[in-house]
Amino acid sequence: MEKIGEKSPLSASLCLHQRQMIRQGIRRILVISGDSRWCQQQALILAQLLPGDWPWIGEAGSAQTKIIPTYAAKTLLGQEKMHAIFDATTAFDVEALAVLAGTLRAGSWLLLLVPKWSHWPMLIDQDSRRWCGQEQAIATPHFIYHFQRQLLADNEVAFWHQGHCPILPLTESRPPRRGIDGMPTSKQQAILDRLMRAESGVWVLMAARGRGKSTLASMLVTQWPGTCWVTARSKSATQILYQQVTKKAVFWAPDALLVFCRQHDVKQVDWLLIDEAAALPVPLLSALLAYFPRILLITTVQGYEGTGQGFLLKFCARLKHCQYLTLTDPIRWAANDPLERVLDQALLLNNPSKSKTGDEKREQGSLKIIRIAQNEAWQKSHLLPDFYGLLSNAHYRTTPLDLRRLMDAPGMHFAAMLADETLVAAIWLVDEGGLADTLARDIWAGRRRPRGNLVAQSLSAHSGQWLAPILRSRRISRIAVMDKWRRRGIALRMVLAEKQTAQRLDFLSVSFGYTDELSAFWHACGFKLVRIGSHKEASSGCYTAMAILPLNTAAKTLCQSLQQQWVRDRIWLPQWQCYPLPINKIEDRSLNDEDWRELTGFAYAFRPLEASRAALQRLLINSLLPLPALRQYLQQQLPIAEIIIHCHLNGRKALTSCWRQEVQQALLNLDKSRHDIWQKWVME
Structure with missing residues (x-):
C-alpha cells in the first residue's frame, strides 16, 4: 500500500489513481473513518479535487451539499453518476449503499464515511430502528465486524483514518478496458437477434446492475421497424434507457398507460418495454401484459432491489410461454471491479448457496x-x-x-x-x-x-x-x-x-x-x-x-x-370469498360482545374502518337510525368524494369523524347500558 504524505499532494495522487481507474474501467471505495464532522470535511475536500456528480447519501452533511436521505436512495435506480459519498457515521443503511454503488460509472470513487474504526462495532446504529423490532436503536457488532473484515481483506480498498495519512492501493497492472463503442457485445447481439425475430410473447431480461440491460433495450427500440412504448415507475428510474430512445419511443407512467389501454386501441404498438419491472405492483404488470403482443420485462435481480426476487420467483413463474434472458458480464465497468467485489462479499449479494446442493441421494x-x-x-x-x-x-x-x-x-x-x-x-x-x-x-x-x-x-x-x-x-x-x-x-x-x-x-x-x-x-x-x-x-x-x-x-x-x-x-x-372456510359456516347477523367491543373501539378510539367493516355492516342491519354517511359508503357503495359532498363535509378526515359519531349514536340508541360498559372498557 502506498502512503500519501505531506510532500505528496493528495490531489495529484487521487488524480493519478482515477486516470488509471478510467483506463482499467474500475471503481473503488475509499473508507474515511473518524469523527462525523471530520469525515464530512474530508469528503468535501475530495469532492472539490475531483470533478464529478458527487451525490451525497446520508442523514447529515454540509450545508454546501444537497443531501439525499437514505430512504430516497432508490430514486437513483436507473441513473449513472461519477463519484459519490455515503455517510454511515450515525446510520448505516446497507441497501442504500448498494443502490448508490450501482449508479457509479467506471473511474468513480465511492467515499464511505464511518465512525472511528475501533469504536464503530459497539456504537448505536440509528438505522437499526427500521429493522431490529424495538423502539430504541441498538449497536450491531456482529454485522460491523463482518463488514470490517471484508473491507480489510480486499487489497484494493483505500482507507483514511483520522489522525493518519490516507492509504491508497498500489496501482495494479490490469489490462486496459476495451472502449465502449456503441456496438453490442456478442451476448447482447445474440439476445437482440432473438428479440428482433419475436412474433409474440413475454421476454424477461434479468441481470445484476451494470450488465447493459437498458442499453440492450435501447438497441431493440432503435432497430425495431415498428412502434415501441416504454414504461417504468418514473423517468428517473429508467434514465439510461430513456435518454437513448427519447426520439423513437413513447414513455408512459404505468398507471396512465393502463388507463389509456382500457380506453383506446393499442394494436399499433409492437413492443412494450417495462424497465425495472420488479418495482411495479404485480396486479398492474399483469393487467398491462394483456394489451401488447410483445413485452420485454427488464429487471435487476439482486438482493437490494427489494421486490426483485419476488418478481423472479412469483410473477414470472406464473407466466405462460415466458422466455428468460440473462446478461452476466459487466458493461459499465470491468470484470472483477473492486467496488462491486467488496460489496458482493460484504452484503452476500452473490448467493453462494447455488453451487452447493448436497448429495440428494443420501438417506x-x-x-x-x-x-x-x-x-x-x-x-x-x-x-x-x-x-x-x-x-x-x-x-x-x-x-x-x-x-x-x-x-x-x-x-x-x-x-x-x-x-x-x-x-x-x-x-x-x-x-x-x-x-x-x-x-x-x-x-x-x-x-x-x-x-x-x-x-x-x-x-x-x-x-x-x-x-x-x-x-x-x-x-x-x-x-x-x-x-x-x-x-x-x-x-x-x-x-x-x-x-x-x-x-x-x-x-x-x-x-x-x-x-x-x-x-x-x-x-x-x-x-x-x-x-x-x-x-x-x-x-x-x-x-x-x-x-x-x-x-x-x-x-x-x-x-x-x-x-x-x-x-x-x-x-x-x-x-x-374464494378461500376455503376454516370451520363450518355461521349464519349470524346479530351483535355479540365482540361486535360491541369492535364498534365501541371504532366509535371512541382509532380502530380503522376496514378492520371494523363486518361489525359495522351488522350494526346497520340492527339499527333503525338513518346513519347516512355509513349507509352511503357500506350499503350503497358510493364513492368517498360523493359522500363528502352529500354530507356537506370538508374532506376525508371529516368523513371519518362523521362515521365515528354515527356509530356512537347508533350504539346509544340500541342499548345505553351496554354502550356505557364498553365505552368505559375502551377508554380505560
Whole structure:
C-alpha cells in the first residue's frame, strides 16, 4: 500500500489513481473513518479535487451539499453518476449503499464515511430502528465486524483514518478496458437477434446492475421497424434507457398507460418495454401484459432491489410461454471491479448457496438439525453465506436488511439441516408477544403501533383480538430447502422440531403470500389459517395470510375466536370469498360482545374502518337510525368524494369523524347500558 504524505499532494495522487481507474474501467471505495464532522470535511475536500456528480447519501452533511436521505436512495435506480459519498457515521443503511454503488460509472470513487474504526462495532446504529423490532436503536457488532473484515481483506480498498495519512492501493497492472463503442457485445447481439425475430410473447431480461440491460433495450427500440412504448415507475428510474430512445419511443407512467389501454386501441404498438419491472405492483404488470403482443420485462435481480426476487420467483413463474434472458458480464465497468467485489462479499449479494446442493441421494436418516446461536459463531462459521444465500434464493423478500436483522436483531432463532457438513435447509424464527396489558389495549385501539410483533399486532389491530400480543409466540420468518432436497418432508420435519423446542410459548405463527400449495403445507404442519389480508402484496401479487399453531389452551381459545370471526365476517369481505372456510359456516347477523367491543373501539378510539367493516355492516342491519354517511359508503357503495359532498363535509378526515359519531349514536340508541360498559372498557 502506498502512503500519501505531506510532500505528496493528495490531489495529484487521487488524480493519478482515477486516470488509471478510467483506463482499467474500475471503481473503488475509499473508507474515511473518524469523527462525523471530520469525515464530512474530508469528503468535501475530495469532492472539490475531483470533478464529478458527487451525490451525497446520508442523514447529515454540509450545508454546501444537497443531501439525499437514505430512504430516497432508490430514486437513483436507473441513473449513472461519477463519484459519490455515503455517510454511515450515525446510520448505516446497507441497501442504500448498494443502490448508490450501482449508479457509479467506471473511474468513480465511492467515499464511505464511518465512525472511528475501533469504536464503530459497539456504537448505536440509528438505522437499526427500521429493522431490529424495538423502539430504541441498538449497536450491531456482529454485522460491523463482518463488514470490517471484508473491507480489510480486499487489497484494493483505500482507507483514511483520522489522525493518519490516507492509504491508497498500489496501482495494479490490469489490462486496459476495451472502449465502449456503441456496438453490442456478442451476448447482447445474440439476445437482440432473438428479440428482433419475436412474433409474440413475454421476454424477461434479468441481470445484476451494470450488465447493459437498458442499453440492450435501447438497441431493440432503435432497430425495431415498428412502434415501441416504454414504461417504468418514473423517468428517473429508467434514465439510461430513456435518454437513448427519447426520439423513437413513447414513455408512459404505468398507471396512465393502463388507463389509456382500457380506453383506446393499442394494436399499433409492437413492443412494450417495462424497465425495472420488479418495482411495479404485480396486479398492474399483469393487467398491462394483456394489451401488447410483445413485452420485454427488464429487471435487476439482486438482493437490494427489494421486490426483485419476488418478481423472479412469483410473477414470472406464473407466466405462460415466458422466455428468460440473462446478461452476466459487466458493461459499465470491468470484470472483477473492486467496488462491486467488496460489496458482493460484504452484503452476500452473490448467493453462494447455488453451487452447493448436497448429495440428494443420501438417506433421510443421515440428516441432522443443528441450532445456530446468534453470536460470534456467525462470524466464524461457513454457514453464514450458505444460510443467507439459501434464503435469498428461496424468498422474494430477502434483502441486505435481513442480513443485518439475522446478525444483530434481538429475539432471533435459527436452525439448519445438514447432510454431513452441507446445508440442506434453513429456518429462521422471531420472538413475538409477551406485551403488557395496557400496551396490548393501545395496539388494539389504534393508539400505538410499536415496532416488531408482525403477526401478534396484526391479529389485534386488524382482527380485533386484543389478547394476541399478550400471549408469547414465535413467528416463522423464513424457511427454505435446497431444490434437490425438496418433496422429502424436510421442511415439515424442521417445523415440527421447532414445535418441540417452543413448549414454553403459547403458539407458533407464520405470515405468507397465500397460495393453495403454501396453505396446504402449513395445514400439514398443524397450523390453522386465521386471517387473510385485504390487499394483495406488490411483491408477490398474493393476499397476505396468517396462520397459528396453538401450543396450549389459551392459544387454542384465541385460534377458535379468530376462525369463528373469520367465518362470521366472510359475507362482508369480498376478498375472502374464494378461500376455503376454516370451520363450518355461521349464519349470524346479530351483535355479540365482540361486535360491541369492535364498534365501541371504532366509535371512541382509532380502530380503522376496514378492520371494523363486518361489525359495522351488522350494526346497520340492527339499527333503525338513518346513519347516512355509513349507509352511503357500506350499503350503497358510493364513492368517498360523493359522500363528502352529500354530507356537506370538508374532506376525508371529516368523513371519518362523521362515521365515528354515527356509530356512537347508533350504539346509544340500541342499548345505553351496554354502550356505557364498553365505552368505559375502551377508554380505560
